[in-house]
Every structure is written in C-alpha cells, then in structure tokens.
Amino acid sequence: MIGFLDGVSRPVLSALDPETAHALVIKALPLLPRFAPAAARDDPRLSVRAFGLDFPNPIGFAAGFDKNAAVVDAALHLGAGFTEVGTITPLPQPGNPRPRLFRLRRDEAVINALGFPSEGHAAVRARLQKRGRRPGVVGVNIGANKDSSDRVEDYAQGIRALADAADYFTVNVSSPNTPGLRDLQRAGALDDLLARVLDARDAAAGRLGRKPVLVKISPDLTLDELDDVVACARARAIDGLIVSNTTLSRPASLRETALAQKSGGLSGRPLFALSTQMLAATFIRVERQFPLIGAGGVDGAQAAWAKIEAGANLVQIYSAFVFKGLHLLGAIKHGLASRMEKAGYSGLAEATGALAPDWAAGRAALE
Secondary structure: OHHHHHHHHHHHHHOOOHHHHHHHHHHHHHHOOOOOOHHHHOOHHHOEEEOOEEEOOOEEEOOOOOOOOOOHHHHHHOOOOEEEEEEEOOOOEOOOOOOOEEEEHHHOEEEEOOOOOEOOHHHHHHHHHHHOOOOOEEEEEEOOOOOOOOHHHHHHHHHHHHOOOOOEEEEEOOOOOOOOHHHHHOHHHHHHHHHHHHHHHHHHHHHHOOOOEEEEEOOOOOHHHHHHHHHHHHHOOOOEEEEOOOEOOOOOOOOOOOHHHOOOEEEEHHHHHHHHHHHHHHHHHHOOOOOEEEEOOOOOHHHHHHHHHHOOOEEEEOOHHHHHOOOHHHHHHHHHHHHHHHHOOOOHHHOOOOOHHHHHOOOOOOO
C-alpha cells in the first residue's frame, strides 16, 4: 500500500515548491491505513538499547520532518524505531521568509534556511499529551526564539514545558539558520547551557522520571572545537550526542551550482562524508561514555551501516525521503538485517564503531 501511494504521489510532490510539498505530506500521513506499527515486526537483532530507552530498530526520523508533532504516530507506523519532533521554540515564530527550502535534484540534496518555524511549547505539548502513552520513542528537539533576550533560558524552559511529553530531549545548538546560535557550541557557553538545562531536567525527574538529554552538533566544527564540545559533554555527563546537523560548506562535487549558492544548511547525500567523518572523530573522543546518533546523508542501508561502523548506535534520516520515498525505511532495515546475517552478528552493537579509526582518518568510503 505504501509503495503504491508513494509511486503515485511522488511525481506530483516533486513538481511543487518543496515547502508546500512537505506540508501536504504532513497532512496526508495520518490518512494512511493504520496497521500494527511496522517496527513491532522488526528483526529482533535490530533492537537497540540506548540512553536507558528501548528502540525496536535503529532508524528514526530526524528533527525537521515533523516540526510540530503533527504526525508522531503516523511516522512510527511507517516503521521508524523512533521519531524526533521539532525544533520547538518557547513562543510561536514564523521562521525566515520564503523561499527558504531548495531541492538540489541532481545532487539528491536539500538546502534549508527555515530558521526554526515553530508553533511553540504550548501547542506542541498539547498535541503530545493528547496522544497519551502510546508505544514508540518520541524525542523533542528544543531551540531558542530568534529574538530571545536569554537563549539559554529558552532551552531550560523547553525542558520544563515538555518534560511530561518527551522520551528524550535534543538541545539544538547547531542550526546555521538562527544568527549566533552556533556560538552556543563554544566551550564556556555550552557548559553554562548544559548546566541550566540539566538542572531543569533534574528538577522534574522526581515527578516525571529522568529524561535523557542529547546535544546536536555541527559538522563544521574544527577538531579543536570538537575536543571542547566532547570534554564539556563528558564533564556534564549528558546522555548522548547527535552528529550532525546541516553544513554551511558546499562540496566542489555539487552539480546544481546555481542552487548551491542559496544560503542555509546543506543536507542529503553530499553531507554524508563530512558528517560521517565527524561522527567517527566524536566516537573516538567519547570513548563509549555515552551513545551517539548518526545523521547526515543516510539514503539507504549502505549509508546507515557505514554510520554504525563509524560509531553510531542509532541513525536518523530525513532529506532522503524527498528523493527515495516512504519505502526507504523498510529498505534500510532489510539491508541492515542482511548485513548482520552476512557478518554473523547477533546485535548491532558488535558493528558499532568497528571502522571509526578509518572513517575519522578519511580512509573509509561507501562500498
């Protein structure tokens, strides 16, 4: 059913403005027939335990796909092992002016300059509370309002407002589309931010349980900057890192040279090598103190497996759906199970980080 609908709808959606097409997908997903969640039928070897949570498979939707928690259950029914909503800001804001989303078709890439369009904490909290405690891991990606006078407080406020509706939180300090936001990755600023966010988390833990807190970082960090981020993350005992967000760089290999000049963060296939090298470098520095989520350029089982071998416990996808369609989730999971069978692995943990030194040194590449 999904394959048929996907084949019919994708040519129509590809002819539309990217943001309009995305909005139509969000409206249509809840209308798909509901069966038992596909993740419930996953190969048991694909299950992962990370951050104190149980995932039926390692493939999740990255933040940006479901910005305002409109299709949480629909995403999980497609077969995702988890889904992450957001980025959510305290107050509603429209984001940057349109057009702000661009498809680079020949590169299978997307440039976005959205700037955290969000319905705000109250609207998202109400929506998540309405779904109750249905099965499925749901992360909440939190950010700051563009015109906030205290951005660190915006993040702490996100924890306080949504702690009863999230299974985990992601602190997004790496979007390139809010001026000055990436400065929060600097050592002193990040330490202050994490101190206040974790205080807010711990204050709510007695009532709601301890919610894992992750930080999403940029692929554009220097290795010295990465050292600082990891040192701070380890010192503050956060629960994990997501590597990575979009990049401001523009690889020389891009074919859509005119569109490549658009401002914003680049995602999709051209981000894969940079983000995977950063993931591996992070894995080596973290020394397994906490799990990692690999994101950036995952467009099939081969890329997802490479993320795992580079150090990811879990993998997120988003941009590839624009070009590959909704059947992508099933194809990735089938491919991962086949690779595990071939390698004789009983669980994904056996592959995690197996090639991290090679990816970090630039010696590895997709098969």
